[in-house]
Amino acid sequence: MSGLVGQGVARVDGRAKVTGAARYAADSEVPGVLHGFLVMSTIARGEVVEIDTSQALAHPGVVAVYTHRDMPRLVLPDFPYNRRFIPMQDARVHHNGQPVAYVVAQTLEQAQEAANLVKVRYRAEAPVARMEDVLDEAFLPDMFRNRPNEIARGDAAAALERAEVRIDRTYSSPMQHHNPIEPHTSTAVWDGDTLTLYESTQGVVFTRNVVAHAFGMGRDKVRVISPYLGGGFGAKGPTYPHTLLTAAAARLAGRPVKLVLSRAQMYTSNGHRAEYRRRLQLGATRQGVLTAIVDTSTAQLTRIDEGIYNGSDSTLHLYACPNVHVRQMGVRLDLPTSSYMRSPETTAHFGLETAMDELSYELGIDPVELRILNHNTVNPRTGAAYAGKHLLECYRAAAEAFGWARRHPRPGTMRDGDEYVGWGMATETHTYGWIESEVGLTIGLDGRATLRAATQEIGTGTYTVLSQVVADELGMPLDQVTTLLGDTTYPSASLSAGSSTMPSVVGPVAQAARSAREAVIALAVADPRSPLHGVPAEQVVAEGGRLFARGDLGRREGYRDVMARHGRAVEVLGRGPNTPGHSFGAVFVEVRIQPRLGRLRVSRVVTAHDPGRVLNRRTARGQVIGGVTWGIGFALMEHTLVDPDTARVVNPNLSGYLVPVCADAPPVEALFVDRPDPESEIALGARGFGETPGTGVPAAIGNAIYHAIGRRLRDVPFTRDKLL
């Protein structure tokens, strides 16, 4: 083994990405392609009465304008299509910014301008746009994806009643949008009854399945290609209407059609993080032992969808509390369906980790100490002790690196010039998934390895990490390994969402590479022309692209020699189950506040994480920096504004919807415990990790603000006006 796994190997696709050689979905060059553009509804609720397409059709270059009257009837797919309706199948309007017509033209500019010329007349009904107007109509939705929305353990109400110390607080977070830099795009190419889609999707297999279902086609008749993503953050996890509509338009037009959503259209087309209200009641002994947690949340739902995408998971598993009651309620609004958005559990976790800080002050116990006191060692999935949970070590390592021991707990006591300095912390955790995956590995006649898997490079480093695993298991230099991803012609592998790519795919990849190595060794030792002929297979080791006889290193030859003689490629499949679980960590934050002007900056962040084994230090650190930065966005600025009268997004662009820029991003010291988790042995001890960093950042910032100026903020974003 060359020991690449764990090292900070540079991205194998880095050069292609920074030079523009990497071809993203919309870069696909399809001969004869037409350009699509969507016409979006300008009302939030009601019906299309009339669509006048005459002006649009007269516009130069326009090939067709399709409406609900033209579209083929499609079958409504289930999850991971989560819209509960397909636009343009009928006249109904469910939200503002819903597709009502589809323009196809020779150029993008022609399609865009023709879309402006489509005149739509509506019968409009007054929409409900604001949660606060309907909070008294909150209800408990049915199960969502086999998960109940009310979960109780012990008797939380009674325990809360008896608790020596109680906290009862309400928190809120607004509607937010993913905003990947690469817009959603779909290019549909029909060839007879088969369809090829060039997509920007976090799951080529999911997309294929949804499209095949909607069009009543066999899955083998649909191919989805998505070699790179310019970010997804959950917005490209489920499959969305624009993909179905583009496939339908291409079929009607009899020509390939390419669609790229505009930035504004992305605010109503691909889900968002729902607005939330959350009441948290904590009960504890005076010594700081949690005795009750009641977590009652209300999410923004729609009239047709009851999906709860931001689970209160950390409330259920993070702390050892015998009495827990979680209720995930919702209210119905006339808005687009929400969805998963970068580390969905952050939404609930912000409340829990802020409440824990409030409890620590109520008790006079250090916030780190309070968390250690309530540390949970039982894996909720198995009911047995976690085999490899090192959260306590994360607290210790991050606290030490941060200098937490020097913190004076009383708010407002740390000053630097005209700035108040605040130190806050929070636990980080997120669930990761496991999705059944298969991969194919080929050793070619040139002795090089090619891995094929229908999973994705969402930007986290999938190409790199899988190549490292292959290289290590084969004993082959990294540059002799090629990894191919994002194509449904490859074996079906994990969605790149829910932090599930690594725990799902690494095991099958390692297994395939081991099988391939064994197959090549078997060829060598059986071949009289090989220097290794007759060596027992288990005595052959592979390193640097060569096979050696253990104890007689003079007997050796390269993969290429074996393969060239053999004359036929070695092809193997790898698979193998893993289980879902959680990753953990701690985040410590320093803020500097000048309350006179409400000026706040996050000046320093230290994290320590326990993701099981770290497969690549560099990409793992990248996840931490990204997670912390998005956490700053969540805490300080991100906020989708919806007009109260029209239920229309008011800031659908990166000028109005603020995300952090470089100047907002502080130095981040990212520490890792880096110990393999026996429960994820198949994945070389690595757990899913991507969504864990950042989950604690909003609470840690709020806690640091309280420490700095003694003001407890419970409603994100913490904008300047709240600090005055």
Place this chain on the structure above:
Amino acid sequence: MRAFGYTVAGSPAEAVRIAARTPDSTFVAGGTDLLNLMRDGAEAHDHLIDVNRLGIGEVALDRRRLRLGATARMRRVAEHPAVRREFPVLSEALLASASPQVRNMASIGGNLLQRTRCGYFRDSASPCNKRVPGSGCPAITGHNRGHAILGGGDHCIATHPSDLAVALTALDATVGLLGPGGERAVPIADFYLLPGSTPEQETAMRPGELITWVDVPRTSVAGHSRYLKLRDRATFEFAVVSVAAALRTRGRVVQDVRLAFGGVGTRPWRDLRVEAALRGRPLTGQAIAEAGRLLVADAKPYEGNRFKVELVQRALVSILSDLGGLR
């Protein structure tokens, strides 16, 4: 975006001539705002006249004034040694604007004519009295964090987004215009109009007129000036509240003071009463506080921008305290 024609003009006179004979035309320099407005459908023009090659991009200082050519780039002006030395508020206002990439492209004239960031104005499907006169103003009852507490009315409460315009307002700049009727100069105090019942009319410019230069007089006060910009992230964002201030004191007594405010008014906001309240008095916390109260005496805040009433007063205290050496 509608297809449009495009002509490169070779001189200011030619640009104005082309504009006069071309209906639905407008001038384009850096295009950093105009093209976005056209893409979003907030503006539509049949023809763009490129003014980048008119020879009006100079930055020149003489005995009386600083002249900024209309097509000088933001970056060049911001980094010009004379501007930094003698008009620091201009340099600071420019460097606090947009991003380096935008500042490399955007012109001084275009900066003064950029349109409001009001989300309702920029969304062609929303009503907006500025974009479609008479259609209504949803910002008054909707989202108005970015909107004005001064100078608004029932028709419009949008703020002007330019930082440069705020600084120029404080320094009594003059805008040079060339149009079908010839050349004229408009003091910046008269250049931006209050919305009244015609919010679509934002400036005193007449149809077909082109900004050719901006003059900033050399004064004894401009060299001691600053720009304070408060916003919702560290950079690349418009002001929630900003203040341009220039101050000259003798002893502690204010000899001269110039103040203009951004993010709070429907135009770059200057209130001479505020300056008068400070002039001739010792610069004290109390004097500044009284001036600040005068500034917001007629403020009309809305649900989302109520905090600006307090914040702009604090910003005034902060910048004058710094300039006056009060701390």
